[in-house]
Amino acid sequence: MTVTLNPLYRFDTLVVGAANRLAVTAAKAVAESPGTVYNPLFVYARPGLGKTHLLMAIGHAARAINPRLSVEYLTLDEFVEAFHAAIAAGHGEAYRKRFLDVDLLLVDDVQFLTHRREMQAELLRLTDALQTASRQIVLTSDRPPADIEALDERLIRRFAGGLIIDVAAPDYETRVAILRRKAEERRATFGEGVLDAVAGLDIDNVRELLGALNRIIAFQAVSEKALTPEQARMLVGGEAVEAAEAPPPAAEPRRAEREASPAPRLTSAAVAAAVAPVESGPETAAAAPSEFDDFLSEIAATVAQQVDAWRGRVSAAVLRWQGEGFRTAQLDQLLEQEMVNDPERALREFEEDVERLQALQAEAAALAPELAGSAVFRDPANVGAAEEALRQAREEGPPPPAPSPLWRLDGFVETPANRVVLEAVRAVKTRPGDRYNPLVLIGGAAVGKTHLLHAIGNALAEEGTPVACLSAPEFTGELIQAIDRDAVSGWRARYRRAMAFLLDDVHLIAAKDRTQDELFVLFNALMDQGRQLVFSSAAPLAELAGVEPRLRSRLEGGLVVELPPPDASVRQQVLARDLEAKLGASDAELAAYLASRPADSIRAAQALLQRVLEAAASKGLPPTVELARELLEEPPAAAPAPRRSSGRSSGIVGAGANATRSREKMVWEWPEVAERVIEEWR
Amino acid sequence: MSLVNFTAREITCKIVYYGPGRSGKTTNLQYVYGRVPESRRGRMVSLATQTDRTLFFDFLPLELGTISGFTTKFQLYTVPGQSYYNATRKLVLQGADGVVFVGDSQARRFDDNLESLQNLQDNLLSQGVDVRQLPVVFQYNKQDLPGDLVLSHAEMDDALNFRAVPSYAADALHGHGVFETLRGISELVLKRLAVGSPVA
Numbered sequence: 100m101t102v103t104l105n106p107l108y109r110f111d112t113l114v115v116g117a118a119n120r121l122a123v124t125a126a127k128a129v130a131e132s133p134g135t136v137y138n139p140l141f142v143y144a145r146p147g148l149g150k151t152h153l154l155m156a157i158g159h160a161a162r163a164i165n166p167r168l169s170v171e172y173l174t175l176d177e178f179v180e181a182f183h184a185a186i187a188a189g190h191g192e193a194y195r196k197r198f199l200d201v202d203l204l205l206v207d208d209v210q211f212l213t214h215r216r217e218m219q220a221e222l223l224r225l226t227d228a229l230q231t232a233s234r235q236i237v238l239t240s241d242r243p244p245a246d247i248e249a250l251d252e253r254l255i256r257r258f259a260g261g262l263i264i265d266v267a268a269p270d271y272e273t274r275v276a277i278l279r280r281k282a283e284e285r286r287a288t289f290g291e292g293v294l295d296a297v298a299g300l301d302i303d304n305v306r307e308l309l310g311a312l313n314r315i316i317a318f319q320a321v322s323e324k325a326l327t328p329e330q331a332r333m334l335v336g337g338e339a340v341e342a343a344e345a346p347p348p349a350a351e352p353r354r355a356e357r358e359a360s361p362a363p364r365l366t367s368a369a370v371a372a373a374v375a376p377v378e379s380g381p382e383t384a385a386a387a388p389s390e391f392d393d394f395l396s397e398i399a400a401t402v403a404q405q406v407d408a409w410r411g412r413v414s415a416a417v418l419r420w421q422g423e424g425f426r427t428a429q430l431d432q433l434l435e436q437e438m439v440n441d442p443e444r445a446l447r448e449f450e451e452d453v454e455r456l457q458a459l460q461a462e463a464a465a466l467a468p469e470l471a472g473s474a475v476f477r478d479p480a481n482v483g484a485a486e487e488a489l490r491q492a493r494e495e496g497p498p499p500p501a502p503s504p505l506w507r508l509d510g511f512v513e514t515p516a517n518r519v520v521l522e523a524v525r526a527v528k529t530r531p532g533d534r535y536n537p538l539v540l541i542g543g544a545a546v547g548k549t550h551l552l553h554a555i556g557n558a559l560a561e562e563g564t565p566v567a568c569l570s571a572p573e574f575t576g577e578l579i580q581a582i583d584r585d586a587v588s589g590w591r592a593r594y595r596r597a598m599a600f601l602l603d604d605v606h607l608i609a610a611k612d613r614t615q616d617e618l619f620v621l622f623n624a625l626m627d628q629g630r631q632l633v634f635s636s637a638a639p640l641a642e643l644a645g646v647e648p649r650l651r652s653r654l655e656g657g658l659v660v661e662l663p664p665p666d667a668s669v670r671q672q673v674l675a676r677d678l679e680a681k682l683g684a685s686d687a688e689l690a691a692y693l694a695s696r697p698a699d700s701i702r703a704a705q706a707l708l709q710r711v712l713e714a715a716a717s718k719g720l721p722p723t724v725e726l727a728r729e730l731l732e733e734p735p736a737a738a739p740a741p742r743r744s745s746g747r748s749s750g751i752v753g754a755g756a757n758a759t760r761s762r763e764k765m766v767w768e769w770p771e772v773a774e775r776v777i778e779e780w781r
Numbered sequence: 782m783s784l785v786n787f788t789a790r791e792i793t794c795k796i797v798y799y800g801p802g803r804s805g806k807t808t809n810l811q812y813v814y815g816r817v818p819e820s821r822r823g824r825m826v827s828l829a830t831q832t833d834r835t836l837f838f839d840f841l842p843l844e845l846g847t848i849s850g851f852t853t854k855f856q857l858y859t860v861p862g863q864s865y866y867n868a869t870r871k872l873v874l875q876g877a878d879g880v881v882f883v884g885d886s887q888a889r890r891f892d893d894n895l896e897s898l899q900n901l902q903d904n905l906l907s908q909g910v911d912v913r914q915l916p917v918v919f920q921y922n923k924q925d926l927p928g929d930l931v932l933s934h935a936e937m938d939d940a941l942n943f944r945a946v947p948s949y950a951a952d953a954l955h956g957h958g959v960f961e962t963l964r965g966i967s968e969l970v971l972k973r974l975a976v977g978s979p980v981a
């Protein structure tokens with residue numbers, strides 16, 4: 100029912116002249132911000148002056164600005180027909196709802212609303228609903244609303260409430276511009292003055308003007324000589340005279356096929372005069388050849404029209420496949436060519452390639468989800484690359500998860516307490532798989548195990564070694580997924596290719612038998628090949644319950660080091676570094692103060708710093724020790740802001756007598772004076 | 782036969798004039814032949830008896846020149862109308878891209894028209910061609926005869942044209958309606974290019 104927008108009807112293919120400038124400007128404004136400027140926009144013009152072109156151009160432009168915009172074009176007839184069908188099928192309400200979801204509704208030919216009270220009411224309701232929802236409606240007609248017979252007064256008022264604008268017939272200059280533009284598009288060249296002569300014929304209907312152009316293009320295609328302006332004028336403009344002189348038609352085509360081609364007809368005598376002299380007998384010299392030439396020019400126009408139709412189809416395909424994210428270089432090349440050997444076959448082949456890519460992509464995505472959006476599946480010109488990518492995915496699966504680039508070894512603060520650990524790490528970095536294998540890092544929560552594990556991974560990856568680095572829950576999750584997809588062998592192969600395997604929080608594999616089995620096998624395989632293994636655990640290995648002894652003993656076979664909790668000096672260094680990173684200047688005093696506050700982890704110390712920074716920012720002051728002290732140490736006895744007498748509350752309630760009065764967990768002051776004033780006033 | 786040959790950049794249309802004997806099929810071709818410049822027409826092949834009845838078939842090739850990059854050729858054929866030449870008619874009908882049914886407007890030939898039309902449908906069907914898919918136009922010839930002898934355009938339409946395809950009144954002897962008919966069938970045939978389904 101809803102027609103696809105004609106790809107050729109865009110603003111850039113519309114010739115703008117004095118007659119349509121205002122309408123085009125309004126249309127562009129609507130396309131740029133649908134629903135906000137002129138709503139509804141009502142464009143009227145006599146037939147053949149570009150209403151439909153303008154309407155579809157709005158659709159194209161709006162979609163170009165916002166591809167997610169829902170745009171619908173339809174003629175009033177289609178609207179009516181579909182509505183009747185929906186009513187007959189008992190889906191009237193669904194049909195109405197469907198249009199309410201459209202962001203930009205383009206309705207062509209609303210002059211056919213004449214005497215259709217029921218549809219007028221429907222359109223009125225729809226216009227109101229769309230306007231209320233700030234959705235745009237654009238309508239065209241061949242006459243102003245007031246001239247549409249028996250049109251509901253309310254609809255006229257609605258239209259008048261937006262913008263009613265007309266498109267007039269093009270003037271001479273615009274006609275010349277249109278002819279030149281279209282001749283250029285058709286790659287037709289004419290002698291000097293030919294197009295001007297046609298434009299001078301006062302054909303004020305653009306469609307007829309293009310018919311005239313078709314006529315002279317067709318004529319020139321079959322003529323050996325270039326057309327002169329005089330011949331062009333006769334070819335296009337001589338019809339009325341010639342028709343009167345022509346013998347009464349022996350046969351009137353009964354059907355309306357002539358109405359379907361409103362272009363002026365190339366007349367026999369005109370052709371005879373303009374073109375080929377023919378060698379027939381004397382009594383038929385004037386009439387005989389003309390009849391054939393008349394026929395010939397008709398055929399030429401039809402063939403040209405049909406042959407060039409492939410461009411429209413290819414353009415539509417380009418828009419469609421580009422919209423779906425595929426590269427269309429092959430089709431673009433087709434459009435640049437003058438003539439294409441079997442465009443249908445080229446289109447068919449392109450679409451087959453696209454289908455193949457879609458199938459390859461689906462399979463690859465199932466194997467390795469990160470391949471789903473890969474550009475290699477978007478180029479129909481290179482299906483081979485996509486097949487290769489899939490082959491690789493089938494064979495290898497995706498690379499194992501890499502360490503997070505956020506954690507680096509140089510960001511880890513070294514102190515006397517953790518020096519042993521860092522020495523071991525350096526040894527692993529220098530001689531992976533050789534000295535300390537496996538390396539097991541033991542430590543409580545937030546002491547930096549994960550940081551150190553990923554830092555080791557990054558250090559090894561820098562050497563060009565493929566490194567697998569992930570947490571135990573991720574490892575288990577992947578295994579479950581692989582079992583689910585029946586792809587366990589591929590999953591195993593992924594990890595066996597890694598030159599180093601680093602597993603965070605290994606204590607979490609407790610009671611996960613299958614994970615432990617797989618880890619055990621992997622452990623052995625990697626160790627046999629001299630690959631480096633690093634583990635971290637929140638609990639000492641001896642205390643790991645639910646982990647098979649055979650695995651635990653292997654973990655213990657390398658180097659087990661304990662990462663101490665960060666002492667004040669570590670916290671101070673980290674905070675000083677964070678301060679410098681955030682403020683651009685170091686503040687050793689503040690860092691020392693914050694480090695001296697009780698905090699059982701680096702993360703807790705960083706949270707204190709964050710609070711101080713936020714408080715300083717809200718007061719517009721630089722963060723200082725005094726401010727930090729005031730914020731973190733001020734006794735809760737300090738009176739809160741005066742309570743308001745009104746019953747309304749800001750939502751922050753003071754602690755009761757028995758509640759924990761943690762100064763650090765209460766908000767005692769409004770960050771902004773202005774906000775407080777407003778609140779007080781309320 | 783392919784209607785469009787993209788490799789050779791050639792469009793070839795085979796149009797067959799069909800109808801009862803003496804309805805004016807050959808006359809149509811002769812009129813066209815007389816109006817086509819020599820440079821554009823091939824030799825008209827006509828196998829006729831001494832009494833000018835078509836025994837085998839007429840063939841008129843037309844070279845329309847290069848249109849939109851395609852060398853465009855029309856081949857016009859007639860079939861022998863007499864009922865006993867059905868094998869020839871079938872042969873000529875093979876690979877037709879379009880058919881002009883030339884009916885005789887004389888009231889006394891009414892049954893001959895119907896019989897020939899039925900024969901056309903049978904022959905197409907025997908070749909696996911659906912007559913609803915094939916471009917067909919009607920030409921009601923001999924409309925120049927006195928009114929009491931001929932059926933009008935509308936009456937002929939009522940009798941023969943139940944699929945409402947384009948139809949033309951004609952006087953092929955004097956050329957009235959001949960090119961209109963040819964143009965009508967040509968446009969129907971060429972418009973199938975857009976559908977992208979070359980006629981086999």
